[in-house]
Amino acid sequence: MKKIVVFVLIINTLFLSHKIASADSPITSTEFYEAYMDVKMVQRAHLQSVLGFEIAEFLSSPENPIDEKAAVINALSWKFEGNNNAEFYMYYLALRYHVPFVQLDTDFLNADEIFCLGYLMAMDNFSHPEDALPILEEAYKTLNNSFTVSMIFALVKSQLFLSMDLCEVWKSVEKVLMNEDLKQDLRTEAKKKVIDYMAGYKEYCQ
Template structure:
């Protein structure tokens, strides 16, 4: 609801990666350059009601509704009942490569709708290190598949929406690993729109519209209703393109 959206507060976290390792701190920043060319030298920081016109209280991360299109999926219902916190059941689903990526993003989107977002980025990264073969931050960056990297990006963007550059850096790695997935492209577009939100509302619109224009060349792995919900909000910004 609009009350839930306005009530959200987000803790900042740092996940800084230098050369072959990164440390997790309390807030997020982005310090990477040449991200796509040299992962071994990666320096990253993982630093609804729709209104008639966009408002600063809204944002691409907080106002794009994906989860409602998956209300019939049991694991999304689980996410709805966790008060915005990742738990072991949800994280087990997120890391299982057999599970569909769109449902994974619906889980994260459902968590985004809960007030008082918690320390989910650190919780998820710690879970990966303890329970998967990605037992270090370096292994996560280099070896984890696109859906896990996108999950990290989307979780962090929701917790750090005022500075989502670090989240965008992870989304870019996800795109490098799977640029044919409509879900990867659209969620990355939402995160990019969040980065652009305080710069240019037109550029925020284009971040997701570019995905729509290229949809014929992508694997459609998201429900049409979810995609439509995203554009119902993002299209409010089209009027700012001259």
């Protein structure tokens, strides 16, 4: 499990100036939350764009499915100047598990919470996906049978290839699409929105 060092790095990352390269990216342009607008908390996240206490509770509740949690985070969206939603969620988690903020580490969290924290980090600072990947990878080790988790992990990884190999941007997602063993826990319309955008990178594999 990732120890407190990771969380120190997260905190430092959140307070760094954001070097935003482009809003046209796998992380920011796959707005699959639109397929979940019948979910009250997705509606709230879309309207507020800021993670509040009720949204944090929703993300941590074991009663809520992982695809709806992902849709909530997707609906919170992004800003050019960056968001602090991952930081807010960390404060909530510290309160939830009755530990000082600076002592919080992933040993306290369940896999869903680790995934949500990693995805929030990716949305907050989408020009630096490498900061979120260690957290998402840890969640993926437990939740690797989930199509939703696998796809989000792939989207964040694909962001790394934007300035190197655009074909690899598509291949990261294609591997998930080709995996027939995954639990199809993302709504069909949401999956289509992701594929429709990411297919634009497929032409670079010609």
